Amino acid sequence: MMANKSDLRRQALDLAPALVALRRELHEYPELSHEESETASRIARELDRLAIRYRSDVGGHGVVAELTGSQPGPIIALRADMDALPIQEETEIAFPSKRPGVMHACGHDAHTAMLIGAAELLSACREQLQGTVRLLFQPAEEVNAGAAAMIGDGALDGVSEIYGLHNLPNLPAGMAATRYGALMGSxxxxxxxxxxxxxxxxxxxxxxxxxxxxxxxxxxxxxxxxxxxxxxxxxxxxxxxxxxxxxxxxxxxxxxxxxxxxxxxxxxxxxxxxxxxxxxxxxxxxxxxxxxxxxxxxxPVLMNHEEQVKFVESVIDDTIGSQHRITAQPTLAGEDFSIYLNDVPGCFFWLGSGPEEHAEQAYGLHHPKYWLNEDCLPYGASLLATIARTRLAQLAGGPL
The missing domain is CATH 3.30.70.360 (Alpha-Beta Plaits)
Structure with a gap:
């Protein structure tokens, strides 16, 4: 019997300590755009552990992995970025960057850990998958080069839809925000x-x-x-x-x-x-x-697709509750996930990563004192896994 949404949520909570450990390791050893070789190797070790096949050096240091179910169906892609920023960290956390002048000040370390978590959740129910989940670990997002390079190396070949998220420190962990149409600027x-x-x-x-x-x-x-x-x-x-x-x-x-x-x-x-x-x-x-x-x-402008936004909202509501979903405000900050959305339908959404109280006062993305509430990690992993599993079943016309 296929795992339901609440099962994946509980399993993600069980994975939380491992996701936190992985995220902290990545945070201590950040790599700039086009230099993500060690991060890619670390991802490869996790995929080897999960017996998930993958390709390396896609679009630079990108990694593309696939989980194919026992039943035929479409391909759904999930994406996480993995590069850091040329910023000197000024936080007071116990695991700061060990590389002077380089910091995960945008939370890509957390995105990578979430996608590994989603991979583990999906791997546990891969026999029930009605199609294939393609995992894109993308380099060079911060310089707006990674998505195009990944596509050039075939990352979207055969993909029916794509989904991704970005943490938002001004939104409390346990919350999510979606928007129809234009979400982020060109x-x-x-x-x-x-x-x-x-x-x-x-x-x-x-x-x-x-x-x-x-x-x-x-x-x-x-x-x-x-x-x-x-x-x-x-x-x-x-x-x-x-x-x-x-x-x-x-x-x-x-x-x-x-x-x-x-x-x-x-x-x-x-x-x-x-x-x-x-x-x-x-x-x-x-x-x-x-x-x-x-x-x-x-x-280009990041334009979400209406059907896919509606679907993601239903997953968020069923997984963490509609009371924890808000409408995202538009922003002129850019994201090269928009390039994927130019090729295939999909949805990009915000996942809260801030403190439970006064999140609106938290240091924002790209700040040297940026801080991430690690409680968001299992939320991200379970949402990504549920989106992929449920959407495959919908598109294949099989039971959810």
């Missing part, structure tokens, strides 16, 4: 190079100052938001770095800037490159500089 990168004419800072009339030009461009880029996009369409244009010159009395020859562009609607994302190019070039001409804009499309 992510694009801009790189601007300005060429002036260097010279002595005391003789500016004999030079062409790219720094003054850069300041005008930075200010004017905000007019894209205030005057060229509907106030009902959220857009963010942020210049995050500017580099020019080495001396206080020298006008530099070059100024280089990088920034990020975020939108919440695909049509708006499509229109912004031309508008930003026009502003950069026209202002540069007015300041007698030469300008080059490199506009890099990274990830």
């Amino acid at each position: 992510v694009d990168r801009i790189e601007i190079t300005l060429e002036g004419r260097g010279g002595h800072g005391a003789i500016p009339d004999q030079s062409v100052d790219p720094i003054v030009c850069a300041s005008a461009i930075i200010q004017s880029l905000q007019s894209v938001i205030s005057r060229e996009v509907s106030p009902f369409d959220p857009v963010v244009v942020t210049i995050g770095s500017i580099h020019a010159g080495e001396a206080n009395n020298v006008i530099p020859h070059y100024c280089r800037m990088t920034g990020t562009v975020r939108t919440f609607h695909p049509d708006v994302q499509d229109k912004l490159p031309e508008r930003i190019e026009r502003i950069v070039q026209n202002i540069a001409e007015g300041y007698r500089c030469q300008a080059a804009l490199h506009y890099i499309r990274q990830t």
